[in-house]
Amino acid sequence: MPAAKAMQTEASSTPLKTPYFMIHEDKLLRNLEICKQLKDLSGVKLVLALKCFSTWGTFNTISKYLDGTTSSGPYEVQLGHETFPGETHAYSVGYSEDDVIAVRDIADKIIFNSVSQLERMQPLLNAASSVGLRINPEVSYAGQDLADPARAYSRLGVKKSGLTAETVAKLDGLMFHMNCENKDFVAYNKILATISEQFSAHLDQVSWVSLGGGLFFTYPGYPVAELALALKAFAEKHQVQLYLEPGEAVITDTTDLVVSVLDIVENDKKTVIVDSATEAHRLDTLIYNEPASFAEATENGQHPYIIGSCSCLAGDIFGEANFPQPLQVGDRLTIKDSAGYTMVKLNWFNGLKMPSIYYKRVGSGGVDGERVEGKIESLNQFNYQDFKATLGQD
Numbered sequence: 338m339p340a341a342k343a344m345q346t347e348a349s350s351t352p353l354k355t356p357y358f359m360i361h362e363d364k365l366l367r368n369l370e371i372c373k374q375l376k377d378l379s380g381v382k383l384v385l386a387l388k389c390f391s392t393w394g395t396f397n398t399i400s401k402y403l404d405g406t407t408s409s410g411p412y413e414v415q416l417g418h419e420t421f422p423g424e425t426h427a428y429s430v431g432y433s434e435d436d437v438i439a440v441r442d443i444a445d446k447i448i449f450n451s452v453s454q455l456e457r458m459q460p461l462l463n464a465a466s467s468v469g470l471r472i473n474p475e476v477s478y479a480g481q482d483l484a485d486p487a488r489a490y491s492r493l494g495v496k497k498s499g500l501t502a503e504t505v506a507k508l509d510g511l512m513f514h515m516n517c518e519n520k521d522f523v524a525y526n527k528i529l530a531t532i533s534e535q536f537s538a539h540l541d542q543v544s545w546v547s548l549g550g551g552l553f554f555t556y557p558g559y560p561v562a563e564l565a566l567a568l569k570a571f572a573e574k575h576q577v578q579l580y581l582e583p584g585e586a587v588i589t590d591t592t593d594l595v596v597s598v599l600d601i602v603e604n605d606k607k608t609v610i611v612d613s614a615t616e617a618h619r620l621d622t623l624i625y626n627e628p629a630s631f632a633e634a635t636e637n638g639q640h641p642y643i644i645g646s647c648s649c650l651a652g653d654i655f656g657e658a659n660f661p662q663p664l665q666v667g668d669r670l671t672i673k674d675s676a677g678y679t680m681v682k683l684n685w686f687n688g689l690k691m692p693s694i695y696y697k698r699v700g701s702g703g704v705d706g707e708r709v710e711g712k713i714e715s716l717n718q719f720n721y722q723d724f725k726a727t728l729g730q731d
């Protein structure tokens with residue numbers, strides 16, 4: 338924890354300097370209560386996928402609900418171990434020997450991506466290590482090919498044809514990850530049935546199974562109880578401790594990226610230039626071509642604008658939206674749902690100012706149960722030296 342945390346109430350007279358992220362604890366708790374419900378009804382353990390969200394200043398809140406973390410690389414393993422009580426799972430698409438040596442004493446479970454990695458690295462592990470292997474079940478649910486783990490020629494996991502009883506005998510667990518933002522329980526249930534049937538013999542040999550992430554069970558209206566029953570049945574059938582590795586589902590809709598309008602230009606359409614850029618601060622907008630949404634916009638607003646980045650990349654825009662009144666230089670815009678796969682991907686492209694990260698805590702019960710306004714905690718502020726240090730040393 339930083340020695341002195343700046344605390345500020347929202348009512349404070351100087352507005353926070355943009356750009357900044359504001360993580361809302363009340364919204365986080367809403368998602369976490371659903372996580373708890375899923376756990377209670379199913380017996381599944383939930384480990385947070387750090388590759389989606391690693392802003393560890395919030396882990397005091399999250400760790401009260403989840404069972405630990407999972408990771409996609411060695412530094413995430415260390416971060417999970419240091420900042421999040423509970424289990425630390427270590428997965429990597431490709432471990433070096435140094436990586437395995439770095440994680441073997443701090444990871445509760447180590448998951449390999451291929452049989453060759455398993456065979457090469459298992460001798461380096463401690464006798465007590467719990468070892469898993471990622472499976473490619475060849476069925477998946479993902480909106481875009483880029484994020485589809487079962488895409489053609491996928492390098493992610495071992496297919497059934499490559500899995501022998503001899504290999505499974507070396508394992509304590511199996512990991513499947515084949516969903517991306519799957520809101521469709523019926524489709525998920527089919528995948529679950531396919532895995533249960535196709536891998537039945539192997540599933541019965543291991544003590545734990547992780548079914549990965551990508552399930553959008555915090556989406557409004559998702560049938561959480563039905564999912565819980567299906568997972569419970571799977572765990573009982575194969576006599577395994579089940580895990581899920583949610584990322585996006587935990588932090589969806591919890592965080593705003595707040596920016597200011599710096600300029601307004603016109604070229605057939607009006608574009609506001611804001612003090613942030615998708616390429617530097619909200620990369621998935623660009624990679625997945627998924628426009629952002631804005632709290633101030635309204636469907637029937639009479640004033641359409643392109644929300645443009647201040648980077649030099651021609652196609653770097655946050656999206657287009659209609660506003661109820663004309664925008665002006667100095668106006669603030671709230672870019673919604675900006676936590677998942679966002680803060681973990683921040684970069685210094687163009688030498689832009691890095692957004693600060695704030696955490697708006699829920700109010701606590703004050704004297705006589707009177708509600709005390711939630712404080713805004715500053716989790717981090719960045720400066721020129723941080724930029725310079727990424728590229729060399731003074």
Ligand SMILES: *Cc1c(COP(=O)(O)O)cnc(C)c1O
Nearest residue numbers: 386389514550551582583584585
């Ligand atoms: C990305 C990933 C997750 C988390 O996925 P979400 O879509 O954020 O829930 C979990 N497990 C593995 C192996 C992943 O690669």
